[in-house]
Amino acid sequence: MNILIKASNFVIPAIILTIVLWGMKEKKDVFGLFIDGAKNGMNTIVGLIPTLIGIFFAVGLLRASGVIDLMCKIIYPITSAVSFPSEILPLMIIRPISGSGALGMAVDIITTYGADSYIGRVAAVIMGSTETSLYVIALYTGCLKVKKENKLIYSALIADIAGIICTIAICHFL
Amino acid sequence: MLNTIWSFFIIISIAYGIFSGRVENINDAIFSTTENSVKIIVTLFCTMCLWSGIMNIASNISLMDKLCKVIEPIVNYLFPEYKKSKTIKKQISMNIIANLLGMGNAATPLGLEAIKNMQKESKDKSKLSTSMMLFILINTASIQLIPTTILAVRRSANSSSPSDIIIPVWISTICAVMCGIFCMKVLIKRGR
Numbered sequence: 001m002n003i004l005i006k007a008s009n010f011v012i013p014a015i016i017l018t019i020v021l022w023g024m025k026e027k028k029d030v031f032g033l034f035i036d037g038a039k040n041g042m043n044t045i046v047g048l049i050p051t052l053i054g055i056f057f058a059v060g061l062l063r064a065s066g067v068i069d070l071m072c073k074i075i076y077p078i079t080s081a082v083s084f085p086s087e088i089l090p091l092m093i094i095r096p097i098s099g100s101g102a103l104g105m106a107v108d109i110i111t112t113y114g115a116d117s118y119i120g121r122v123a124a125v126i127m128g129s130t131e132t133s134l135y136v137i138a139l140y141t142g143c144l145k146v147k148k149e150n151k152l153i154y155s156a157l158i159a160d161i162a163g164i165i166c167t168i169a170i171c172h173f174l
Numbered sequence: 175m176l177n178t179i180w181s182f183f184i185i186i187s188i189a190y191g192i193f194s195g196r197v198e199n200i201n202d203a204i205f206s207t208t209e210n211s212v213k214i215i216v217t218l219f220c221t222m223c224l225w226s227g228i229m230n231i232a233s234n235i236s237l238m239d240k241l242c243k244v245i246e247p248i249v250n251y252l253f254p255e256y257k258k259s260k261t262i263k264k265q266i267s268m269n270i271i272a273n274l275l276g277m278g279n280a281a282t283p284l285g286l287e288a289i290k291n292m293q294k295e296s297k298d299k300s301k302l303s304t305s306m307m308l309f310i311l312i313n314t315a316s317i318q319l320i321p322t323t324i325l326a327v328r329r330s331a332n333s334s335s336p337s338d339i340i341i342p343v344w345i346s347t348i349c350a351v352m353c354g355i356f357c358m359k360v361l362i363k364r365g366r
Contacts, residue, residue, distance in 0.1 A: 011275060011320065016228060022235045030231055037230020038223040041283045045215075045222050052218070053211050058183040060207030064199040065191035100214070107327050115333030121342075124328055128321030128343035129350060133314040138176055140310045143286050144293050146300060149176060151361040152307045156314040159354025163315075166349040170342045 044143065051142035055135060059098045068093055084168065087119050091126060096160055099132040118171060125167040130160050225280035233268060242267035252312075253305050255295075262291050266309065276318040285313050307358055315351045 023030040062068060072089045079086055087109060095102045106127045113119040133156040141149050191200040232238050242249075242264055249256075249267050256262045265288035272281035289306060296303040302310075321343050328336035 011322070012277065015275060015277070018237065019228060019232045019235065022237045023231050026235055028231070028234055033231045033234055034227035036227075038227035040230070040287070041223045041226025042219070044226075044283060044286050045219050049215060052215055053208065054180060056211040056214065057204075057207050058180050058187075060203045060210070061187035061191075061200065062183050064203030065187040065196055066194060066199075067187050067190050070190065103323065103327075106324070107331075110327055110331045115328045115331035115336070120328075120331070120333075121339060124324050124339045125342045125346055127324045127327075128318075128339060129316060129346035131314050131316040134176075134179070136314045137310060139282065140286065140289055140313070141176065141302070144289060144302075144306075146293075146302055147177075148301060151358060151365065152302060152310055153176070153179075154361060155307070155311055155354045155358035158357045159311070159315060159350040162353035163346045163350030166346045167342065170345055 048139060048142055051138055055097075055138055059101065062097070063094075063101065085119055085122060087113065088122055088126065088164075088168075091123055092164055095126065095130055096133040096157060097135065099135065102127065102132070122167055122171045125171060126164055129163050129167060133157065133160055221279045222283055225277065226283040229268065229272070229280050229284055233264065238264075238268060238271075241271055245270060252308060255303075255305050256292070259291075259295065262288060262295065265291065269309075270312070270317070273313070273317050274319050276320055276322050278316075278318075281313070285309070304362060307362075308355065311354050311358060312351065315347055315354060317347055317351070 020030055023033070068090060071093055072086075075089060075093075076086055079089060091102060091105045091109060094105060106123045109123040110120045113123075115121075115124070134153070137149060137152055137156060141147075141152075188200060191197060245267055246263075249263055249270070253263070253266060256266070265284055269281050269284040269288055272278075272284055289309060292303070292306050292309065293299060296306065320340065324339070324343075325336050328339070
């Protein structure tokens with residue numbers, strides 16, 4: 001099993017190597033193409049900076065004020081009634097809004113409860129199978145300047161919840 | 175919708191912070207988040223530039239065409255609107271390939287390019303078309319083959335076999351995407 005992890009370390013370097021070698025083989029102006037692409041990427045990001053600052057600001061406030069802890073307390077009676085592992089709740093709430101926040105929380109859960117414990121596994125699978133949905137949506141709609149994205153947000157959040165329920169069910173059998 | 179969520183986050187945070195006597199934390203957060211976002215944006219900026227560059231090389235070599243051919247049936251099935259427009263189809267395919275390979279940083283710039291072109295093609299530019307929503311939805315589901323980050327976390331936490339979560343991750347992802355697409359289709363039908 002260690003081989004799989006070792007192999008996954010090779011994935012990205014191998015891809016870059018293949019791309020550059022292939023470009024050389026086809027006698028392309030590899031560096032010129034790189035610069036063109038990087039320029040394009042730069043323009044896209046410059047336009048996104050305000051969106052990003054806005055999101056980071058709101059999420060930072062949310063965490064500092066203790067609202068996330070409060071939300072966990074409110075949802076707790078519901079989740080404990082359906083034997084949902086409450087240790088996962090903070091992770092579940094922060095996952096759609098902050099990638100680094102969720103990763104930090106997942107690392108905390110995994111080291112506290114142990115990587116091979118039930119809770120540790122659930123946290124790992126949640127991290128692997130979900131994305132920072134609201135952030136991704138803000139990024140994409142931010143570059144298009146469209147409004148009315150509620151259907152999309154509902155669908156993405158329902159997808160996340162479905163993924164988490166599925167995770168908990170699967171981890172019961174592991 | 176994002177407008178509502180964003181304002182809601184700010185109002186509830188400040189109100190609750192004052193109510194629970196954490197005004198200092200809030201003050202700290204207001205200034206520290208801007209500082210932190212500079213750090214995040216600078217790293218993001220550089221990685222995104224790097225990957226846009228690398229992916230621009232990739233899109234100009236024949237290898238990518240071959241890979242895109244492999245997933246072409248899936249793309250045609252999901253996005254029948256763009257069957258004829260080559261650039262959009264290629265950008266969508268490359269975004270999906272980058273996602274599958276776990277290169278989220280590379281997938282984002284490709285995806286943003288694709289969605290901009292999709293907007294150009296759509297009739298009503300002020301709204302997201304069904305295909306555009308579907309495309310963003312796929313990007314909000316983490317469809318990578320090997321979840322490298324979390325494997326590294328599990329390894330560093332001394333798991334006996336870090337990679338045994340891979341199959342559960344695949345199953346959960348597929349389940350999440352299906353539910354998301356189903357829910358979106360229902361919402362669109364009801365909206366009409």
